Amino acid sequence: MAACAVYTSQSLNSTCSISTPTKTHLGFHQKQVVFYSASKRTSKRGSSSGPCVITCSAGDSQTVVIGLAADSGCGKSTFMRRLTSVFGGAAEPPKGGNPDSNTLISDMTTVICLDDYHSLDRTGRKEKGVTALDPRANDFDLMYEQVKALKSGIAVDKPIYNHVTGLLDPPELIKPPKILVIEGLHPMFDERVRDLLDFSIYLDISNEVKFAWKIQRDMAERGHSLESIKASIDARKPDFDAYIDPQKQYADAVIEVLPTQLIPDDNEGKVLRVRLIMKEGVKHFSPVYLFDEGSSISWIPCGRKLTCSYPGIKFSYGPDTYFGHEVSVLEMDGQFDRLDELIYVESHLSNISTKFYGEITQQMLKHADFPGSNNGTGLFQTIVGLKIRDLYEQISASKTATPLEATKA
Ligand SMILES: Nc1ncnc2c1ncn2[C@@H]1O[C@H](COP(=O)(O)OP(=O)(O)OP(=O)(O)O)[C@@H](O)[C@H]1O
Numbered sequence: 478m479a480a481c482a483v484y485t486s487q488s489l490n491s492t493c494s495i496s497t498p499t500k501t502h503l504g505f506h507q508k509q510v511v512f513y514s515a516s517k518r519t520s521k522r523g524s525s526s527g528p529c530v531i532t533c534s535a536g537d538s539q540t541v542v543i544g545l546a547a548d549s550g551c552g553k554s555t556f557m558r559r560l561t562s563v564f565g566g567a568a569e570p571p572k573g574g575n576p577d578s579n580t581l582i583s584d585m586t587t588v589i590c591l592d593d594y595h596s597l598d599r600t601g602r603k604e605k606g607v608t609a610l611d612p613r614a615n616d617f618d619l620m621y622e623q624v625k626a627l628k629s630g631i632a633v634d635k636p637i638y639n640h641v642t643g644l645l646d647p648p649e650l651i652k653p654p655k656i657l658v659i660e661g662l663h664p665m666f667d668e669r670v671r672d673l674l675d676f677s678i679y680l681d682i683s684n685e686v687k688f689a690w691k692i693q694r695d696m697a698e699r700g701h702s703l704e705s706i707k708a709s710i711d712a713r714k715p716d717f718d719a720y721i722d723p724q725k726q727y728a729d730a731v732i733e734v735l736p737t738q739l740i741p742d743d744n745e746g747k748v749l750r751v752r753l754i755m756k757e758g759v760k761h762f763s764p765v766y767l768f769d770e771g772s773s774i775s776w777i778p779c780g781r782k783l784t785c786s787y788p789g790i791k792f793s794y795g796p797d798t799y800f801g802h803e804v805s806v807l808e809m810d811g812q813f814d815r816l817d818e819l820i821y822v823e824s825h826l827s828n829i830s831t832k833f834y835g836e837i838t839q840q841m842l843k844h845a846d847f848p849g850s851n852n853g854t855g856l857f858q859t860i861v862g863l864k865i866r867d868l869y870e871q872i873s874a875s876k877t878a879t880p881l882e883a884t885k886a
C-alpha cells in the first residue's frame with residue numbers, strides 16, 4: 478500500500494505496523510500531496526491513494542510530547558534553551574538541512590516550531606488579509622497527523638516556514654525523538670493536537686512587559702521604530718485575544734509575567750512579578766511548593782542570606798483556582814542581585830525534581846547570560862524544565878505494552 482503523502486520518508490520503528498486503508502482520501506490531503514511533491518525527498522505526486530492505519534505498541538521508543546504556547550517574542554526560544562540544557566547536550570538545527578530550519582535537535586529532544594504549519598505564506602496572508610495567528614493561516618490537520626505520527630514512533634516530512642523569505646520551503650525529515658516539544662502560537666488550539674500533549678505550558682506575558690521586551694529586541698537589536706513596534710503589537714492584538722490567549726486555560730503550567738508591585742506605578746518594566754501557576758491533578762506532575770504544601774505563604778527572603786537591592790524580593794505561594802481548575806501558585810516579585818545566593822531560595826522550595834542539591838542554582842548560573850536569569854522568569858522556566866525531565870522519566874518508567882493506535886488519514 479502506498480503511504481500517505483505526508484509520510485513519504487516515513488520509517489516505522491519496530492513497534493509499529495501499517496494496516497489496510499479505511500477511509501477515502503480528503504481533498505485537503507490531495508493539496509498536501511501537491512505541496513510535498515515539490516520536495517526532493519518526495520517522488521509520488523498523487524500516488525498516496527489512500528489513508529492508512531498505523532498501529533504502534535507503546536514500546537521503548539514512544540515519544541513524550543510537550544506543548545509550549547506563547548505569542549512571538551515572549552521568550553519561547555529562551556525557555557527552549559533552558560529546557561534542552563536540563564537534558565544535556567547542545568540543541569542544533571538538523572545537520573546538512575535547510576539553514577533556515579526552525580527545528581532544534583539534541584540527544585533527547587527535538588523542538589519543532591509550529592510556524593512550520595502556516596498554510597499561507599507571507600504573501601498569501603497579505604492577499605487574504607489574515608495574520609499568522611488566524612487559524613485560517615495554519616494547517617491543523619497536518620499538524621495533528623504529524624504530531625500523532627511522531628508520538629507513535631513514525632518519522633514525518635514536516636514543512637518549513639522560512640522566516641527569512643516568508644515562503645514555505647520544501648519539508649525536512651523529522652524522526653521521532655524521546656521528547657518532542659511543539660512550540661509556537663497554537664499548540665493547544667486544536668483539540669486533537671491538545672489531546673496528544675503529555676504536558677503543556679503557556680507563557681503569559683502581560684501587554685506592558687511584551688511591549689518592553691519588543692522594544693528591547695526590535696528597537697535596540699533590529700532597528701525598528703517605537704511606532705512600528707506599537708503598531709505591530711496593536712495589529713496582532715485582536716487575533717492574539719481570539720486565538721492565542723484562550724489556550725492558557727488548557728495549560729498544565731502557566732508562567733505569567735507582570736509588572737512589579739514592589740515599585741508603585743512602575744512603568745519601566747524592568748522589575749517583574751512572575752507567577753508559576755501549576756494545575757493540580759496532572760498525571761506525572763506534582764506542583765512545586767514553598768515551605769508547606771497547600772498553605773498560603775508570603776516570604777521576603779532578603780537579609781543575611783540573600784542580598785537584595787531596591788526594591789527587594791518577595792515570594793508568595795498558595796492554592797487558587799484558574800479557569801475553574803484547582804492550582805498552586807508560586808510567585809516571585811523582584812530580582813536577584815547575586816545568582817550564587819539563589820541556593821538559599823532553592824533550599825526552601827520542595828517538589829522541585831532536582832537530581833542533586835543546588836541543581837536549580839547550577840542551571841541558573843550556567844545560563845546567567847540568558848534573558849530573565851535574575852528574576853522569576855528564568856527561575857520558573859528552569860523549574861518547569863526539571864519538572865518536564867521528571868515527567869519524562871516517570872512516563873518512560875511506567876511504559877506498558879498497551880497498544881497505541883494511530884489513525885492516519
Ligand atoms: N525573561 C526575559 N526577560 C527579559 N527579556 C526577555 C525574557 N525573555 C525574552 N526576553 C526578550 O524577548 C526577546 C525574545 O525572546 P525569545 O527569542 O526567547 O522569544 P520567542 O518567543 O522565541 O520569539 P520569536 O517567536 O519572535 O522567535 C529576547 O531577545 C529578549 O529581548
Ligand SMILES: O=C(CO)[C@H](O)[C@H](O)COP(=O)(O)O
Nearest residue numbers: 549592599609640641643662
Ligand atoms: O507570529 C509569528 C510566530 O513567530 C510570526 O509573525 C509568523 O510566524 C509570521 O512570520 P513572519 O513575520 O516571519 O512572516
